[in-house]
Amino acid sequence: MAHPFLEVRDLRILFSTDDGLVRAVDPVSFSLERRQTLGIVGESGSGKSVTSLGILGLHNRRNAQVSGEIWLDGMEIVNAGPEEVRALRGKKMAMIFQDPLSAMHPFYTVGSQIIEAYRVHNRVSKAAARRHAIDMLGRVGIPQPERRIDDYPHQFSGGMRQRAMIAMALSCDPELLIADEPTTALDVTVQAQILDLMRGLQEEFGSALIIITHDLGVVAELADDILVMYAGKGVEYGSARSVFEQPEHPYTWGLLGSMPRLDRTRTDRLVPITGTPPSLITLPSGCAFHPRCAYANRTNGLSYTVVPDLVGASDGHRVRCHLTPGQRREAWENDVRPKLESLV
Amino acid sequence: MVAYIVRRLIMGVFLLVVVSMITFTIFFLVPRLGGATPDSLASRYVGNKATPEQVHTAAVKLGFYDPVPVQYGRWAKAIIVGADYDYGPGVEHCPAPCFGYSFQKSSPVWPDLLDRARVTFSLAIGAAVIWVFFGVSTGIISALRRGSFFDRASMSVALAGVSLPIFFTGLIALVTFSYGHPFRITAPGGTYDDFTKNPALWAYDLILPWITLAFLFAAAYARLTRAGMLETMNEDFVRTARAKGLAERTVVVKHGLRAAITPIVTIFGLDLGLLLGGAVLTETTFGLPGLGKYAVDAVSNQDLPQVMGVTMFSSSFIVLANIVVDLFYAVVDPRVRVA
Numbered sequence: 001m002a003h004p005f006l007e008v009r010d011l012r013i014l015f016s017t018d019d020g021l022v023r024a025v026d027p028v029s030f031s032l033e034r035r036q037t038l039g040i041v042g043e044s045g046s047g048k049s050v051t052s053l054g055i056l057g058l059h060n061r062r063n064a065q066v067s068g069e070i071w072l073d074g075m076e077i078v079n080a081g082p083e084e085v086r087a088l089r090g091k092k093m094a095m096i097f098q099d100p101l102s103a104m105h106p107f108y109t110v111g112s113q114i115i116e117a118y119r120v121h122n123r124v125s126k127a128a129a130r131r132h133a134i135d136m137l138g139r140v141g142i143p144q145p146e147r148r149i150d151d152y153p154h155q156f157s158g159g160m161r162q163r164a165m166i167a168m169a170l171s172c173d174p175e176l177l178i179a180d181e182p183t184t185a186l187d188v189t190v191q192a193q194i195l196d197l198m199r200g201l202q203e204e205f206g207s208a209l210i211i212i213t214h215d216l217g218v219v220a221e222l223a224d225d226i227l228v229m230y231a232g233k234g235v236e237y238g239s240a241r242s243v244f245e246q247p248e249h250p251y252t253w254g255l256l257g258s259m260p261r262l263d264r265t266r267t268d269r270l271v272p273i274t275g276t277p278p279s280l281i282t283l284p285s286g287c288a289f290h291p292r293c294a295y296a297n298r299t300n301g302l303s304y305t306v307v308p309d310l311v312g313a314s315d316g317h318r319v320r321c322h323l324t325p326g327q328r329r330e331a332w333e334n335d336v337r338p339k340l341e342s343l344v
Numbered sequence: 345m346v347a348y349i350v351r352r353l354i355m356g357v358f359l360l361v362v363v364s365m366i367t368f369t370i371f372f373l374v375p376r377l378g379g380a381t382p383d384s385l386a387s388r389y390v391g392n393k394a395t396p397e398q399v400h401t402a403a404v405k406l407g408f409y410d411p412v413p414v415q416y417g418r419w420a421k422a423i424i425v426g427a428d429y430d431y432g433p434g435v436e437h438c439p440a441p442c443f444g445y446s447f448q449k450s451s452p453v454w455p456d457l458l459d460r461a462r463v464t465f466s467l468a469i470g471a472a473v474i475w476v477f478f479g480v481s482t483g484i485i486s487a488l489r490r491g492s493f494f495d496r497a498s499m500s501v502a503l504a505g506v507s508l509p510i511f512f513t514g515l516i517a518l519v520t521f522s523y524g525h526p527f528r529i530t531a532p533g534g535t536y537d538d539f540t541k542n543p544a545l546w547a548y549d550l551i552l553p554w555i556t557l558a559f560l561f562a563a564a565y566a567r568l569t570r571a572g573m574l575e576t577m578n579e580d581f582v583r584t585a586r587a588k589g590l591a592e593r594t595v596v597v598k599h600g601l602r603a604a605i606t607p608i609v610t611i612f613g614l615d616l617g618l619l620l621g622g623a624v625l626t627e628t629t630f631g632l633p634g635l636g637k638y639a640v641d642a643v644s645n646q647d648l649p650q651v652m653g654v655t656m657f658s659s660s661f662i663v664l665a666n667i668v669v670d671l672f673y674a675v676v677d678p679r680v681r682v683a
Contacts, residue, residue, distance in 0.1 A: 058587060086591070086592075087589065088589070089586070089587055089589035090587060090588040090589030091589060094587065095587045097584060102579065102580040102581065103580040103583070103584045104581055104584065105581040105599055105602070106581070106677070106678070106679060107602055107603060107677060109678075116588065116590070117588040117589075120589050120590055121589060152678045152679070154678075154679050165584075168584075168588070169587075
């Protein structure tokens with residue numbers, strides 16, 4: 001059977017620390033085709049960043065235990081040697097980080113950092129690499145790229161820096177691009193520009209895109225598929241359309257309720273999810289979400305004792321919840337949806 | 345940038361003038377507070393056999409009865425145009441730049457300083473090469489293998505290196521490798537041969553002082569480098585460098601070390617500037633005829649022109665080192681350049 005372009009199967013990433021074993025990713029599965037976009041959504045500490053770092057092999061190797069499989073274009077990465085994965089990094093898969101100021105080296109010019117990224121994987125002269133870097137800066141919308149290429153990161157504005165990061169990540173024409181909260185550190189006005197740019201470039205380069213965010217609005221803009229993560233586990237996974245129209249997991253309902261929207265009137269209140277995310281060292285028994293879940297008492301105690309499996313809800317839509325499909329539908333239709341709509 | 349350099353140089357010269365005034369005042373006033381008269385100062389210059397009248401004449405001729413500012417002016421003028429010292433029995437000429445004339449040794453101070461500086465420079469620069477290489481590389485490896493046996497062992501040795509004084513490690517080294525060793529594999533100290541005459545002998549004389557002095561500094565540099573690398577290797581830009589697919593060596597050196605190097609360069613400039621003015625303890629321990637030993641001898645002989653000369657010489661290096669370090673900041677960190 002032919003593999004999808006990217007397939008992550010039961011990926012687990014555990015870190016042994018002085019305080020105990022941190023179950024950062026435990027487990028998550030998804031797949032992605034070229035030209036498709038996957039949005040990974042979750043709160044801070046839900047394991048979404050570690051998942052992406054794990055795909056690139058950038059997790060801390062000293063204390064990490066990784067299991068499961070990651071297939072990228074027919075090659076298995078988890079058990080590949082560090083040198084083989086390094087050869088893929090930057091070339092076949094690239095990453096855009098959250099804070100472009102700290103993610104760029106303060107002592108090198110923007111241009112030299114892009115040139116470096118290009119020349120690791122391409123045997124070209126410095127002059128040719130420089131022309132390529134200018135071209136890339138132009139394509140991400142930096143005005144006068146032939147002049148700005150010799151600027152240092154601190155001479156760029158926040159949005160320009162993120163554009164430069166994108167230029168750096170795309171310089172080797174990667175087939176998989178992972179963007180870890182690419183707009184979180186930016187002004188709201190700039191966020192939309194960057195998202196627009198990423199959508200345009202994805203079409204142009206034909207790459208697969210994973211966008212990691214806690215902002216459902218970003219996902220609604222870009223994603224074809226959505227993976228919701230909670231406490232290291234994938235709890236809901238499906239097409240963007242089905243997840244937005246028929247969300248199955250109580251946690252996803254909470255996320256939708258706490259999403260700020262411009263079309264809300266001022267008197268409307270956000271509905272935050274009560275409680276705080278659990279410690280990844282001592283997870284709650286059963287379903288990790290049960291202490292914050294309003295429906296955990298409807299499952300005959302299963303939620304408190306048994307870890308739910310990821311089960312199919314509808315076509316290609318999977319959910320990790322003990323509620324029966326009927327209970328979920330009933331809760332969504334009668335309980336959650338009217339509240340969300342009253343907010344509009 | 346040029347304006348900045350000029351401004352710093354002018355400030356440096358001004359600082360040296362202030363240093364010279366303070367030093368001059370201290371060394372010309374303190375003996376008088378201790379009961380010395382201009383005559384008793386002059387008696388050092390004309391010898392024991394001179395009559396009190398001859399001593400007094402010399403004191404007047406040498407200007408010891410003039411007010412301190414006048415004497416200072418004369419001292420400063422000599423640096424630019426040279427001076428003739430008429431002390432009665434004869435006239436001693438001291439060509440510019442004249443940093444004073446030692447009547448005890450019957451020689452101008454400046455050529456002595458230049459001569460001694462060769463020894464001190466050889467010692468300081470040789471040791472600097474050793475300590476930077478071993479200190480920084482040990483620090484890097486320790487940081488990358490944090491908690492390993494290498495890390496703990498080298499940091500223990502570094503703690504000893506920082507704590508032990510040079511006259512202790514120096515004497516232990518001399519006993520182990522020179523006096524106490526059946527083949528005396530290093531020089532027993534007290535000798536210096538110029539590099540231009542015999543490079544092998546030069547290195548043979550200096551190898552033990554180099555290592556001893558370098559041990560002291562390497563220890564501090566290893567700890568400094570380790571701390572800096574532990575910090576920068578966790579920075580986001582190091583992760584970006586890895587995400588580009590760079591080889592780990594490039595990530596560590598070009599991205600990690602490059603960001604950690606600034607404080608190391610700063611300390612290095614100041615340390616080297618200080619050492620070039622004389623490594624007092626090392627030179628004394630190993631009997632090397634450098635600036636540090638010269639300063640100690642000058643103070644114990646109460647040879648005031650020598651003390652003045654070596655003080656000015658050493659402080660120039662410290663002032664210069666500070667300027668060079670500040671300029672280097674601008675080279676290392678582009679964010680400073682703009683500000």
